[in-house]
Amino acid sequence: MKWLPEEALFQVLRLFVDARAAPAILISGLALDSDIPPTPALPGDFRLPVSEAWLLGLARCLGVPYGMLGFYSDNARGGLIRDLSPKPGLGGINQPHIDLGLEAQACVSGAANEPEGFILLALRGDPQHGALTRICSSQHLVACLEPWQVRALRRSPVQTQCVRTDSLSPYGKPFYAIAGSEEDPRVTFFYIPDHQDFSYRIVSDDAETEAAYQHALNMATDLADKVDLQAGDALLINNARCNHGRTAFEPQLDGSDRWLLKTFVTSGWRQVGAPVSSKRPLVWPNLLVKP
Numbered sequence: 001m002k003w004l005p006e007e008a009l010f011q012v013l014r015l016f017v018d019a020r021a022a023p024a025i026l027i028s029g030l031a032l033d034s035d036i037p038p039t040p041a042l043p044g045d046f047r048l049p050v051s052e053a054w055l056l057g058l059a060r061c062l063g064v065p066y067g068m069l070g071f072y073s074d075n076a077r078g079g080l081i082r083d084l085s086p087k088p089g090l091g092g093i094n095q096p097h098i099d100l101g102l103e104a105q106a107c108v109s110g111a112a113n114e115p116e117g118f119i120l121l122a123l124r125g126d127p128q129h130g131a132l133t134r135i136c137s138s139q140h141l142v143a144c145l146e147p148w149q150v151r152a153l154r155r156s157p158v159q160t161q162c163v164r165t166d167s168l169s170p171y172g173k174p175f176y177a178i179a180g181s182e183e184d185p186r187v188t189f190f191y192i193p194d195h196q197d198f199s200y201r202i203v204s205d206d207a208e209t210e211a212a213y214q215h216a217l218n219m220a221t222d223l224a225d226k227v228d229l230q231a232g233d234a235l236l237i238n239n240a241r242c243n244h245g246r247t248a249f250e251p252q253l254d255g256s257d258r259w260l261l262k263t264f265v266t267s268g269w270r271q272v273g274a275p276v277s278s279k280r281p282l283v284w285p286n287l288l289v290k291p
């Protein structure tokens with residue numbers, strides 16, 4: 001908190017708790033460790049105390065940083081901090097050649113640990129400036145959609161469906177692509193990075209909803225702000241207020257590539273249980289220790 005200018009700290013503290021706060025905040029010019037090693041092939045083994053302190057310190061200003069062990073083990077250091085550096089051939093968000101479609105990281109699996117937000121801190125930007133993080137504000141998007149599209153997306157759920165050569169199967173739970181209040185709509189897109197075994201599509205029993213989802217996704221991709229994260233930039237994202245993605249880019253694989261640190265954040269107290277209802281109890285999630 002002492003390291004941040006007062007105005008920046010004020011905006012960070014509002015992010016999760018003020019209904020009028022921005023959906024995401026970009027802070028530039030953070031001082032990093034004096035000696036950043038070449039961008040590693042993952043998994044790497046290094047410590048960056050100043051940069052890690054920024055990442056986790058910013059997360060503590062918002063709430064509590066956390067990681068998802070297991071989910072991370074193949075392509076990162078694991079634990080609280082995940083390294084994002086290009087790893088061609090690997091599935092998921094470390095794959096540079098794919099355009100990462102918009103998603104809110106929420107409400108699809110129904111798991112208790114879906115992140116309310118996350119932080120990306122750039123140790124090194126893409127020297128070609130091809131990797132652009134997309135942020136689409138839900139409020140802005142809903143204001144741009146046709147009324148019938150908003151109605152259709154609030155009326156009926158959509159469902160992710162895996163398409164294999166010989167079968168179709170549901171993935172995750174059905175979800176409403178638009179929920180929340182009129183003033184503070186919650187837009188949820190879902191995205192699965194390219195997978196060798198299957199492709200996917202988003203379907204609905206309601207034909208208008210299915211069409212509106214695709215239209216809204218295309219519009220969100222056009223409307224999204226594109227952020228060229230460079231060294232010393234931190235992007236703080238509130239998943240309840242925006243969807244995020246990333247353009248494809250060309251890695252050099254010579255140590256000069258884009259390298260981000262990432263952590264998830266929870267504001268702490270949250271409602272558990274489904275379906276969404278004001279009667280659900282508020283609990284403090286047990287994120288830091290194993291039962």
Ligand SMILES: O=C(O)CCC(=O)C(=O)O
Pocket residue numbers: 084093100120132133134244245246260262
């Ligand atoms: O690499 C980026 O800019 C975005 C990565 C991303 O989509 C994520 O961390 O979920």
